[in-house]
Amino acid sequence: MKLKIAIQKSGRLYEDSIKLLKDCGIDVRNGMNKLKAEAENFPLEVFFLRDDDIPQYVADKVADIGIVGENVLYEKQKAVTVVEKLGFSKCRLAVGVGKDENYTGAQYLQGKTIATSYPVLVRKFLDDNNINAEIHEISGSVEIAPGIGLSDAIVDLVSSGSTLFMNGLKETETILKSEAVLVRNNELSEEKLAILSSLVFRMQAVKKAKNNKYILLNAPNDRLQEIIALLPGMKSPTVLPLAESGWSSVHSVLNENDFWNIIEQLKERGAQGILVIPIEKMIV
Ligand code: ATP
Ligand code: MG
CATH class of the missing domain: 3.40.190.10 (Periplasmic binding protein-like II)
Structure with a gap:
């Protein structure tokens, strides 16, 4: 059993759709001018279509799911369900x-x-x-x-x-x-819904990771509590002693939106050697 996904054949949605699948660990080999491809390592079959046709194909269950812009989706008015906003092609x-x-x-x-x-x-x-x-x-x-x-x-x-x-x-x-959204047919079998749910789980992990950064810094122990208070982390920050006494290494996760604001406050409170690292996947 495979889930069939419709994506744009070429155009402004194509690259990001393929990249999203790739970030989810799904490799799609698209030979030149092919209409269909199979994922290597996930039960997914990919159809390459004009974006205008995607809502209809999903409504008719030629494809089970699809990636399409909300503009096209709401213009076409086909009966499909939006599963997830994807954050690209805004x-x-x-x-x-x-x-x-x-x-x-x-x-x-x-x-x-x-x-x-x-x-x-x-x-x-x-x-x-x-x-x-x-x-x-x-x-x-x-x-x-x-x-x-x-x-x-x-x-x-x-x-x-x-x-x-x-x-x-x-x-x-x-x-x-x-923006681009993932849509699905309104009546998918339990089996297909299970594949969809594992795909969406991966997409959410990718999206979350993009919005967050991993941060490491050195903090003087006498200001540790103030610094920790600025860093909520996924549960709470990790604190490890440095070899030099009186200092600790603090590790946490920061939301992109709060980023610059918090970095400034950390510096004011004596944080040093701040490193910020992209996160590849994030599962909370
Ligand atoms: P097709 O041949 O598949 O019908 P198209 O020419 O209709 O392609 P594109 O120009 O590739 O469509 O745009 C596809 C979608 O990308 C649009 O429906 C919209 O959701 C989004 N989009 C369009 N213009 C922009 C833009 N300037 N910036 C970002 N996203 C855009
Ligand atoms: Mg079009």
Whole structure:
């Protein structure tokens, strides 16, 4: 029995999807232009597809699970379950208007024409804001639509905003924040759910490890308690005596978000020789 996963064949999701599997200890050999591959060391079969098709394939159980952007998932409206947010391919679906327009809020769009590849999400946004506007669906190069007189505004994916800028547009409202997610078919067998759960266990360990760092430092014994209080660790910090008397070595785990703040406080309290090391996997 193998779990079938659908990932993007090539594009902005591909590299990170393969890397995530690899970080989970799963090697996928993808021969050139192959549609399917088998993992070497985990009961997983991989299908390479266009991202737009992934929700449908998972809903139809051609694939049991899939990795897809929330933007595509919510646009397609297929009945699948989100298992886990994956933290990569972060972007937003945003309204772009001419850079000199006076955009005062969603009501700006009243009576306007909007070009987009996301008609479902845009319609929902307009309805939620009681706006009457015409949607012009196009499948690519949405950002050129205002320039060629096809629309007044656009709704498109943005990450840095440079594409909008190059086309004389500015970003205004965000209508959806998106990242890659793992989705599953709604009715998987017990056996497949068991494989999924061991895959998710690995994914969570990888994700946790990315958000945390291992820290080692030397602390003067007379300030040890203050230093330990700054370092919660997984349970509590490890403290070992140094060969030089009056000093201890303290080992702990720090969350990336608290990192710089805590390092400064540690230094103020006399910590020395601070080493910070990436963690590969973290199981709590
Ligand atoms: P396909 O040929 O598979 O249909 P595509 O051209 O539709 O590919 P890509 O451009 O590869 O899609 O984008 C895939 C997904 O990556 C998007 O649906 C979105 O979730 C995410 N994404 C898109 N643009 C960006 C961006 N600028 N930054 C980060 N992530 C993005
Ligand atoms: Mg696509």
